[in-house]
Amino acid sequence: MVDLETLSQLLAINETQMVQDLVSTVMSSPQISQFMHEHPLFFKNIQEHVQQWSQAMPAQMKSIPVPDDLQQEYILFLETQGLSPEQFSKQSTRLLVQLQHSDFHTDAQNLLLSLGQSNLLNRKQLFIQKWREHLVSRVLSLEIDFAEQERERMLQELELRMQIAGELDETLAPQHPGKLWDLTATHMLQGNSALFRHYASFLVNNPELKKIADALGRAATQDSSAEEQITQVETPEWKYVQQEQVPDDLVGVHQSNELNRLISSETVLLTEPELETVFYKQLAERRLLNYQFMGQSKSLETTLSERRVFGETEDTKGPFIVCIDTSGSMSGYPEDCAKGFCFALLQIALSEQRHCVILLFSTDVVTYELTGPDGLQEALNFLSCSFKGGTDLEPCMHQVMNYMQQAQFRNADAVVLSDFIAQRLSPETEQQAYRIKQNGNRFNAVSLSRHGKPALMKIFDNVWKFDTSLSGRMLRKVR
Template identity: 35%
Template sequence: MLSPESLQLGMMLAETGMLEHAVTEVMAKPQLLMMTEASPTAKSAVRRHIRKWRHSVKRRLSNDCITEELKQEIQLYQDAVSLSQHDFYQQAKSIIKQLEGRSSFYLEARRMLEKNVAKETPMFQAYFCNKWYEHLAATIKDVQEKELETHKEKLLSELYQRIETYKTLENVQESGTIEKVGRLWDLAASKVTQTDIELLKKFVAFLQDNSDLQDIAQQLGRMANEVDDPSLHRSPAEELKLVEEPADNVADDIVGVHQSDNLERIVPNETIYLAEPALEILFYKHFADKRLLTYRMQGMQRSLRKVKAFKPACKQVDVEKGPFLICVDASGSMNGFPEQCAKAMAYALMQIAIKEDRDCSVMIFSTDHITYELTGEDGLKEALNFLSYSFHGGTDLAPVLQHSIDLMGTDKYRNADLVVISDFIAPEQPKDVQDKVETLKAQHNRFHAVNLSKYGNPKLMSMFDHVWDYHPSLMGRLLKRF
């Protein structure tokens, strides 16, 4: 078990400014400067990414860089510090012997002991331990600097890859860049190949040729704004709030003893040194080194802080929009043009979700269902997997619809849009499922059906709020294309 002072050695990184210097170096790279200066939103996304990296690296370096050998040496150092002056002289040779072959401080420690062994100077223990502490701090700093350099190279490699993918995603959007850069930067975590680029461009071109699908997606996206529910109206505002935080300088309670130079809180036993002239110098030495035993106080300090809050407002405000849940029929009858329409619709809704900072998931169903998180951490990879998936199998709407209903019953999916893309050649859903759908409709969730066949079951589609029919004939598609 390492003592607080040992843990402070591990936190040496925070005191040296190494992390701040590394962050400054990263942000000064020409590739990052060009991107961040061109777009303030991109700059914000990059800075947020680096802040997360900094927090993660600080924690890892503070803990992982203290190897087992260093832990043993730190523990040995702690034992030496806690010894009395007489015991230290008795055990000094044994302590230094344990450093042989384990620490580079061994030779210096042995020379120091050989010079002072005959004199028995009262200050030798403090001088020896100070030198040992400096050696430990320097060793940990060197290890942390090497480890930090490795982490910095990995960060730069990841940032360059994200920039490359980010620019590729922007270029794919022929109609212009996506406004919500934060989500787009998150999606750029996956590297795209030329095949992936061609696949994305294929669906962008398909949406341009079939603008009615894009119009349906836009209408779907706008419906979340039409909800009249004050609990969903959120107006971000900063306000001053009185908060209580733990503070060491507020003398509410004595929580322990620690080392410092605070004479107001000194433990009475420390004043014994002042009773003997020979020991008085040790008192002043401990005071100068901030090593006097003092009471540790802790209390609650009240302070004003600006906090962001979301308050319902009567004026026109943004509506808290829920996610898109897209259920895509993957039956054999969806092969061909319906399959392309389903994928293009999902891709169009993914673009809207990124722009409006909404979640978007696609569930492919046949006899079972597969879920793709299009706006999750691996969103781009998931989207490419979905777009390259070939439809086949039978049709069973009930399991995926029941799963979607369960999700929409949770707080995370308030004001959500469920979009079922299918040919709807299936039986009507049971009464209990229809009742659950009606209950969710009353809670401002919306149910949409995109019908890709003229043979869809009208009774099945009657349970949805909105039904869009999109099944142009082959001749109609040819005329529109050429």
Template identity: 35%
Template sequence: MISPESLHLGMMLAETGMLEHAVTEVMAKPQLLLMTETSPTAKSAVRRHIRKWRHSVKRRLSNDCITEELKQEIALYQEAVQLTQHGFSQHAKGMIKQLEGKSEFYLAARRMLEKNMSQETPMFQSYFCNKWYEHLAASIKGAQQKELEAHKDKLLNELYQRIETYKTLENVEERGTLEKVGRLWDLASSKVTQSDVDLLKRFVAFLKDNQDLQDIAQTLGRMASDVDDPSLHRSPAEELQMVEEPADNVADDIVGVHQSDNLEKIVPNEIIYLAEPALEILFYKHFADKRLLTYRMQGMQRSLRKVKAFKPESKQVDIEKGPFLICVDASGSMSGFPEQCAKAMAYALMQIAVKEDRDCTVMIFSTDHICYELTGEGGLKEALNFLSYTFHGGTDLSPVLTHSIDLMGTDKYRNADLVVISDFIAPEQPKEVQAQVDDLKRQHNRFHAVNLSKYGNPKLMSMFDHVWDYHPSLMGRLLKRF
């Protein structure tokens, strides 16, 4: 007789097999094969996306495919399995009556019960529950297969969309290497147009012509690694290693006796039942119930598993780097070359954030502020919206600075970098705000200012840890270009 635990195990095994088959089908698509064979970066991104999808779908197949009617039928099956032979004879008809109009097994079950009433077969309960189990397993597998097909179609559409975006942006930089521009589109599911490509190319070219901006961004990005605080040390990295583990399927030694249906390891005493015709049916009952006494074998097998890898003390410890919070002045006084510099600087920091797996949020401010999550699932779309925004209005630093300070007081923004890009033609901040900034500095948060004007307020900029001035004259830019 099959227990509820065996039913659950059977469902999990069927589910795993279906998932593996679906993953194999997806990876065998010609578009994906061509993409992954020609680009190691794309291959890594595709495999990472499929692993994430597989984990999500596995959880849904386990939970979402079982309808309420099917749950009730499984509960009835479990009740039938646990009944004694006498109890099953008394209650089976009433239990099956509850399946009428709800299960395809109802008619077959009723016919089996009616046939057994005249014969009273001792093994009928085991036979009946086995047939019921087969029906339940087929129903669950069918529901899982239908759900899996829908998820697989959705996955293929997402991957094709990402591949289309990847190919469209492949030549954004002159050398065509996506790593130089950043891996932002690996996170993007939005479709890009030729105008989007032209916009990104324009800022890549701008950063190339203004290398000083790129140097400032690189210097700023390295500061998160220089913090001396043991609480920011990353956990020891996990890596795959070959280890030896005990395994029941490796027949090295006999470690005991247990109940199973493994005829290869059966204890000789069990075979005695086959010598007597009257006891033979008892042997087959024990076999069906997996209750034959068999030798339990155990040995050591080598397998790959993730283990903690502690770094030697002589090596530099990895530091947990916090997010970038970039505040960009979008006032009318920033239009023109300062606007291009501000967007290019934010774009350069965004590349660093994606490369180092750090969050990056841009807030543009004038009389109000707007947030863009540049490293989220829709990061590419957010980045394009930010880069295409036109600067206008007045300058009001206080609201965005107060909001940023509130964010940096949370655990998410430990060891974070706040970068304000502005012409700093604004009044000095109140002493309360400066006191909050000083408190956050003591918690290893850093405050940076990128000044794009010769007329910035020195008292306003004095509250920042680091101030970079970048305001070359028009003549200087012309000389540099020609």
């Protein structure tokens, strides 16, 4: 069995230029050029994606299946190449019979006829050369067909990802769209992606929700303890340096060879021809008596100094764990508010490279990883689900605290969205929450009803109230 890699190597085919041409063709396509013009922040992501694709191309070409007839013809080519000129001449008729199903058959027949009177060695070498060119053409044709299919596949994939990334860039608006580009790598979103635009518009019409989300995003920095840090600081300083080149003050006499500072008595040596040689000798040896001057000049020098500062640690902003009450009392406008708030947190998580997990609780707990590998589909599934059931915060809090004990959820911010019309948490759960808070984790609450039980909210570090009743909505409009 002969594979295409072996054929390419033995026929000395170099696919590098072909791959480079493919990359240029893909990057210069009108669709990609227009998208990068409209979304310049994605340029690096697309460039890296195409580069990874081009690097994998040579390995993929090696796995292209070789047709049986090409394999057999190549084996025949190798056998013929090993024949002596005399053997080649004697077996030429049989060779034509073996090549009757090859595209090279007609050319081979004409070559043997036209070279009938040629030298046997030249006849064989020219025949082998033309045959090799035919085989190279066959292999290149296979690679070009494969390359064209790959180019079309890559363009379709890029167009799909650019479509999704472009739509979400306008709604999620991340500061660093690299994460967003990674999330589009999974598959076509199954569902109505217009939900993203709906909740982006919902936040515009309910700016108070966005303000709460922004406040929660900043809470990690505001609530973290300041730590004393010692840093090395480079400070440029002007310093005065004593230099002889600065003629400020006459400080004495020394030996040198500076004629402009020569003591007048030394010139006596030049008045006598016998002593002139002594003068030049002392000049060369820097032994003539010169006036010595000294002055000060300023020089810019950099010094290192220690500075003590009080600031936040670099990892103060941790993940978001969002717990949403999906009881029947949360359906309707409260459900829209909860989803809109999560959409705002997703915007923050993508911009600040923070993990975001959503837990829906009623009689059971359902988890959505909004910034995981399938984050966009998870977000769409969450936004399209409906709220119904009871209210049981206890199992949800247990799952939140299990998350917070994991290393990747260190310094996490948990936030519970509910109307808080439910049973109180058990004393054991409250005590565990207090212990976890000592490790830097925070518990927050957004109360969507003015009838929420204060006793149920006492374990939270921050409580924001957003009244979703009709009167609450009217009051916000009046403001």
